[in-house]
Amino acid sequence: MITQLIFLLLITSIHGKRYHIFGENDSSSSIKNERLLVDIDIYNRPYVLPYFLHQLERLTCPCNQCYLDFHIYHVFHTTTENETTQLLTEWVSAMKKSEQSAFTTITIHEWTAKSTTDQTNRLRDVMKRISELDITYLAMFDSMIILLEPEKLLSTLISKDKPLMTPLLRATKDMYTSTFYLNDQQMTGFDYYKQIYDRKKLGCFLIDGGIKDFYFFNFKYPQVRLIFLHDKIFEDTQQQYAIDVVARQNFIPTYVCNREIFGYIPAQFLEALYDESVIHDLYMHMLTEHQLNGPSQTYLPPITRTSLISIPSSSKEKTKFGLDEIYVINLVRRTDRRERLQATFDILNISARFFDAIDGKHTIDQAYLERLNVRLLPEYEDPYNLRPMNYGELGCFFSHYFIWEDIVKNEYSNGVLILEDDVRFDPYFKYKLEKILSNRSLDWDLIFLGRKIMRPDEENYENTIETFLIEPSYSHWTVGYALSLRGARMLIDEKPLQKILPVDEYLPIMYDHHPNENWKSHFVNRKLKAYAFHPSILTPTHYFGEPNYISDTENTTIHRETNRVAAAKLLSVDVIANQKQTEENTPMSKDEL
Numbered sequence: 001m002i003t004q005l006i007f008l009l010l011i012t013s014i015h016g017k018r019y020h021i022f023g024e025n026d027s028s029s030s031i032k033n034e035r036l037l038v039d040i041d042i043y044n045r046p047y048v049l050p051y052f053l054h055q056l057e058r059l060t061c062p063c064n065q066c067y068l069d070f071h072i073y074h075v076f077h078t079t080t081e082n083e084t085t086q087l088l089t090e091w092v093s094a095m096k097k098s099e100q101s102a103f104t105t106i107t108i109h110e111w112t113a114k115s116t117t118d119q120t121n122r123l124r125d126v127m128k129r130i131s132e133l134d135i136t137y138l139a140m141f142d143s144m145i146i147l148l149e150p151e152k153l154l155s156t157l158i159s160k161d162k163p164l165m166t167p168l169l170r171a172t173k174d175m176y177t178s179t180f181y182l183n184d185q186q187m188t189g190f191d192y193y194k195q196i197y198d199r200k201k202l203g204c205f206l207i208d209g210g211i212k213d214f215y216f217f218n219f220k221y222p223q224v225r226l227i228f229l230h231d232k233i234f235e236d237t238q239q240q241y242a243i244d245v246v247a248r249q250n251f252i253p254t255y256v257c258n259r260e261i262f263g264y265i266p267a268q269f270l271e272a273l274y275d276e277s278v279i280h281d282l283y284m285h286m287l288t289e290h291q292l293n294g295p296s297q298t299y300l301p302p303i304t305r306t307s308l309i310s311i312p313s314s315s316k317e318k319t320k321f322g323l324d325e326i327y328v329i330n331l332v333r334r335t336d337r338r339e340r341l342q343a344t345f346d347i348l349n350i351s352a353r354f355f356d357a358i359d360g361k362h363t364i365d366q367a368y369l370e371r372l373n374v375r376l377l378p379e380y381e382d383p384y385n386l387r388p389m390n391y392g393e394l395g396c397f398f399s400h401y402f403i404w405e406d407i408v409k410n411e412y413s414n415g416v417l418i419l420e421d422d423v424r425f426d427p428y429f430k431y432k433l434e435k436i437l438s439n440r441s442l443d444w445d446l447i448f449l450g451r452k453i454m455r456p457d458e459e460n461y462e463n464t465i466e467t468f469l470i471e472p473s474y475s476h477w478t479v480g481y482a483l484s485l486r487g488a489r490m491l492i493d494e495k496p497l498q499k500i501l502p503v504d505e506y507l508p509i510m511y512d513h514h515p516n517e518n519w520k521s522h523f524v525n526r527k528l529k530a531y532a533f534h535p536s537i538l539t540p541t542h543y544f545g546e547p548n549y550i551s552d553t554e555n556t557t558i559h560r561e562t563n564r565v566a567a568a569k570l571l572s573v574d575v576i577a578n579q580k581q582t583e584e585n586t587p588m589s590k591d592e593l
């Protein structure tokens with residue numbers, strides 16, 4: 001057997017203090033003689049290290065001794081080839097000085113090549129360590145995972161008392177990627193998988209299939225010792241699934257445990273097999289999505305980075321995509337949304353400016369409307385709720401309008417991006433937006449980054465795979481759009497405040513794709529050159545009807561009867577009730593800022 005492996009050793013020992021998470025009493029003495037090895041694959045993707053290493057710092061050791069072995073794979077030939085080694089070495093020496101470390105020793109092994117035989121040698125190396133150190137528990141995973149509550153991880157895994165198990169780590173919302181898979185033959189198939197993934201039932205489940213990305217072995221089970229002693233076992237097997245195949249051959253029961261949410265793994269798209277930049281984007285996306293997993297109506301705090309090593313500051317690299325400004329419309333009282341987005345922009349290296357939204361609930365009154373000389377569009381009525389505009393919608397229009405004025409005032413000739421603060425970014429958001437905005441021959445006034453398609457039958461999706469763009473038909477939402485200076489001027493020149501209707505009705509009128517001829521007729525120069533990303537590259541964080549749907553315009557609607565009076569009184573315009581627009585299969589309400 002020829003192996004192209006060059007095996008380099010760089011061992012650093014550190015003597016750190018251990019946490020006694022079970023206390024000093026008899027429960028800790030019961031595992032006094034147990035030893036645990038954490039064995040980690042590190043790929044040369046230095047961008048993960050600040051986050052990943054911070055989680056390792058927070059691991060606590062529930063055993064007498066815990067050891068940490070890193071295996072760096074130089075798989076990808078990039079300009080940052082040595083950066084991973086440098087950062088890791090720096091971190092190890094900082095850990096050596098730290099009082100916090102859970103580990104007796106930390107070693108770094110470097111693998112300069114990877115072939116199908118690597119896994120065999122890699123596992124042989126692990127076996128050697130297991131017998132040398134007399135290991136009781138082995139945790140194997142790689143640097144692409146994100147651990148939540150690492151403080152509890154190892155003791156929780158031990159408490160499951162299974163020969164071979166994986167904690168449930170999931171990809172972000174909607175993407176069924178996890179640390180376990182099922183056999184194709186499994187009768188219950190995807191339903192069984194989904195129940196475990198979605199945590200519809202909780203516990204440890206026997207997997208008729210396999211596990212990946214995270215393995216936890218308990219060597220107190222004799223059959224587990226056996227698989228690591230059996231020398232030839234890994235040779236013929238497909239490297240990625242070697243452990244699974246061997247476990248099955250040796251009848252080792254394998255479990256996934258989902259009672260605790262242990263963390264995330266990046267979604268696995270097919271493209272990720274071939275393209276490192278896709279993996280990068282999926283990893284960053286995983287970090288940004290984390291905050292959206294909070295219990296109802298709250299955001300989780302962001303995943304934090306280590307402070308033990310110096311990370312190159314990203315401030316220089318912050319982007320506006322070549323635009324003159326990125327505005328984020330945010331109500332001052334929604335500091336939670338502002339903080340969530342600021343953390344997201346930090347991860348994505350985007351430079352944005354928060355723009356104080358006009359608060360329909362607290363700011364707009366009669367005097368305010370009179371000052372702006374606001375008039376309702378006479379025939380306007382919400383097509384779903386059959387009600388006139390509410391204060392939230394007015395505030396939303398004003399917020400967008402004042403930004404358009406700001407664009408014109410500053411003569412932002414490179415255009416701008418306007419986002420609302422409930423925006424959720426797609427994994428390829430940056431890549432696709434950069435690609436489109438760098439095309440100087442594309443003549444645009446408005447580009448929807450996300451929208452609700454109202455008339456799918458009127459759109460042609462043929463070329464969207466190459467171009468990402470489509471000429472949109474009637475569409476709703478203003479969660480994110482790019483606007484040119486020329487576009488901003490057109491939107492203002494029509495004097496929309498004097499015939500106001502919701503901003504996401506105004507935009508389709510202005511690119512002349514609105515079904516209501518009556519409303520349209522009030523506006524003359526409907527010549528916005530509009531495009532839309534298809535599929536959308538951003539969406540609102542919550543859709544109407546979802547449990548966590550939060551709307552800042554909710555409860556700003558006054559009852560129909562009073563509103564009619566109020567509107568008439570405030571705006572000197574009556575609202576015509578029978579201008580009912582009926583549409584099949586449309587949702588019950590529009591989503592609002």
Ligand SMILES: *[C@@H]1O[C@H](CO)[C@@H](O)[C@H](O)[C@H]1NC(C)=O
Pocket residue numbers: 022023025026027
């Ligand atoms: C050991 O610690 C556990 C958990 O803190 C506690 O419940 C138990 O009473 C302790 N036992 C003794 C003997 O102190």
Ligand SMILES: *[C@@H]1O[C@H](CO)[C@@H](O)[C@H](O)[C@H]1NC(C)=O
Pocket residue numbers: 078079080081082
């Ligand atoms: C990485 O380090 C080695 C040895 O220090 C050096 O020869 C090599 O050129 C470096 N590679 C890069 C991409 O900097």
Ligand SMILES: *[C@@H]1O[C@H](CO)[C@@H](O)[C@H](O)[C@H]1NC(C)=O
Pocket residue numbers: 046047284312313314315317347348349
């Ligand atoms: C942001 O910049 C840092 C370095 O400054 C880099 O590691 C990271 O990958 C960048 N993030 C994105 C999404 O490009």
Ligand SMILES: *[C@@H]1O[C@H](CO)[C@@H](O)[C@H](O)[C@H]1NC(C)=O
Pocket residue numbers: 439440441442443
């Ligand atoms: C740029 O936009 C023009 C006009 O839509 C289009 O014909 C061309 O293919 C685009 N170029 C690239 C590289 O996408």
Ligand SMILES: *[C@@H]1O[C@H](CO)[C@@H](O)[C@H](O)[C@H]1NC(C)=O
Pocket residue numbers: 554555
């Ligand atoms: C809206 O009003 C209803 C009834 O007064 C109340 O139960 C609900 O919590 C309010 N919703 C919000 C978001 O304030």
